Amino acid sequence: MWDYQSLFRVSAQLLAEGVFNLLDRNLRPEVFLLGLAAAREGDEPGAVRLEPTTHRYAPENFSQVKARAAALEPDTTREVVYHLHTDDQDRFEKMRWYGLVRRATEHELQTLSLAEGRVSFCSQPVLMNGSLVLVVLQLAAGTFHSYYALNEDATSESRPPSLLMAVVREVLQECSKALRGTDAEEGRPLLDRDYNELLRSSGRRFMHGPAGGNHGLYDACNGVAALRHEGIEGHGTMLLARRNHPAVVPVLTLETPVPLRDHRSVRKLLEMSEGRTALISDATHVFGLGHLVEPTDAAYEPLFTVHFTHHHNWELSHAGHVMMRVVSATPRLPQGRIDELYFTETIRRMWPAMSDATVQLHWELALKATTQPSGTILIISEGAGYEAQRLSRQCFRVAPRFMTPSVLRLVTNIDGAVFIDPYGTCFAIGAILDGLASERGDASRGSRYNSALRYIETSRFPSLAVVVSEDGWIDLLPSVKK
Incomplete structure (x- = not known):
């Protein structure tokens, strides 16, 4: 596909191992590249390429990907968008087709990897020398599914259902960015991002869901956890819910809500949380104290909870399940017993x-x-x-x-x-x-x-x-x- 494809695949493998090993070594990540001829019409047998060429999968396994992608088109809701500039319209159609190719590829991979006990994900295609190149990431299915995740039907590309899924998307996006920047690096795509920095970016991405799409919740929690009040470490709980949520019983309401970015004030208010009683925030402001109704109550709904556990440490929970622990501003998976x-x-x-x-x-x-x-x-x-x-x-x-x-x-x-x-x-x-x-x-x-x-x-x-x-x-x- 291009001269440095082996080098890039090894770099992507090292990136995946470095990141996922910080989370759970039992995930055992594996990366390979898939290349499809760029033309949308049917391909001849040699139009599918794999890197490494000795991979256990064969090109024939992916020969029907583009036919499947074309079949997905009628099932996809078409967004009526008209671009004044021809180039913008072409780009819109191209990116839509790339999305269909990615979906079709993941469908084929799901069938192939099911018997192997693996889960597969792939990046958005990038055009390289006449081939649509996709980066495929596979993880151990048992370990991946052992971590609690939200219902994916209720999430979107911008709101991953778990920290693990956020890291998967961040790693694949990083690979796609490196491929798109190949020309600027003399044909050598670079993957040199710091592992912990990538995890922090994944944590921010994951927190978009609990925050209802608002930005800044992840960094606000880090800011609050980093502060002491009168020399005492921060310990307390914050419920994330919209104002007047029926599942929240108000105990005390602030006349003027405190912005979550006011870390020092939020840290001081955190001292009032105790037992079931927690600060109530809509991910932008803190507007009082309250507690969640009992699970037997008809108004009960599982809500996200932020627990500030130690200095610089906090964790995010949903329905009693810890989904992410943050240590010194860097997210980690909740570790239980060793495997x-x-x-x-x-x-x-x-x-x-x-x-x-x-x-x-x-x-x-x-x-x-x-x-x-x-x-x-x-x-x-x-x-x-x-x-x-x-x-x-x-x-x-x-x-x-x-x-x-x-x-x-x-x-x-x-x-x-x-x-x-x-x-x-x-x-x-x-x-x-x-x-x-x-x-x-x-x-x-x-x-x-x-x-x-x-x-x-x-x-x-x-x-x-x-x-x-x-x-x-x-x-x-x-x-x-x-």
């Missing part, structure tokens, strides 16, 4: 000879670690005994003993990491980890995550860290074989 399959695959990859009983023990220990509300670190290391001796001045060494979930619950009540070996023997508790700075460090994450990452990347021994952050994030950090 057993992913944990087993990781530990088997590191220690292939480990018995099933020992793998099960480590899984039970990892689960127990995730219940620690103040966070903790569990280090599984072949050199646990040596490391306990090396770090003797910054840990509590213990007489080697077989670790059980009940004992782990006790020893994780103090700060620091717990060292056990692959056989389940504990050698140290309360360890302060060391290590060199890592390029994979994440300033939006806490010191617990970054210290575990530094230790794992510089450890002399094969090691696996289960990191439970105080804000609820759970990470598995396997060491890289040297």
Whole structure:
């Protein structure tokens, strides 16, 4: 299709991995390119191209995409728009056709990827050297659907039903922008956007839904969460609802609503929220205090709720489901228990000879670690005994003993990491980890995550860290074989 298509596909794959791995490594993103001849009439067999050419799908799988797109036209509501300039009318018709091609491609992909346990999405086509190039993104279906999402019938392209869907659209849009800017970069499309910045943009996009299409809610919540009132961190709740919503019982109404952009005033008012009683906002102003009626009430309707949990931290919920957590202005998915399959695959990859009983023990220990509300670190290391001796001045060494979930619950009540070996023997508790700075460090994450990452990347021994952050994030950090 063009000279640097392989380079672009690899760049898009790295972008997808970098972004989605920050959300959930079990999503396992895969990117490939699909090229269709630009002419609208029927294509000869060689008019469909894939990158990589060795992809498991064949060009024949997409030979009917444009015929299907043409068949969609009568079913599409035509918007009566007349453009005075001929070029504007042509552009309008072209973009409409591109939208039909994208829909038809996603329909074909849905059939192909269903049996593979994948979900597929594709970008808007971009014309490249006579081919309509679409970027296809696939994710693990089980993991994707495990996260709560709104009813897609009630959403639009500008209002994604979940944070995950907002990130998907942001990644694909970034790829399309890079393809359209190819000429300016001497034929080499660039994908160098910062992962966390892309996630922040996705968070803003997602918040358009709870905000009823208004802009600025995401940044307003960040601004409020960043403030302290008389030296105290912000804790409180804000209900998002239109004024006089029947599902909201008013408790106190402000005579003059406070603009949500007035972060300091909103932060002060937040002190009044307690229990069920919350600030009421229409995403532009705060106009009082109130609470949601009981679910048994005929007027009940699930509403969006913003919970300010810690300094710089807040989360968005709908109908009791946490949809997005924001840590230091960067959104993350609500993390629950770690996935057993992913944990087993990781530990088997590191220690292939480990018995099933020992793998099960480590899984039970990892689960127990995730219940620690103040966070903790569990280090599984072949050199646990040596490391306990090396770090003797910054840990509590213990007489080697077989670790059980009940004992782990006790020893994780103090700060620091717990060292056990692959056989389940504990050698140290309360360890302060060391290590060199890592390029994979994440300033939006806490010191617990970054210290575990530094230790794992510089450890002399094969090691696996289960990191439970105080804000609820759970990470598995396997060491890289040297």
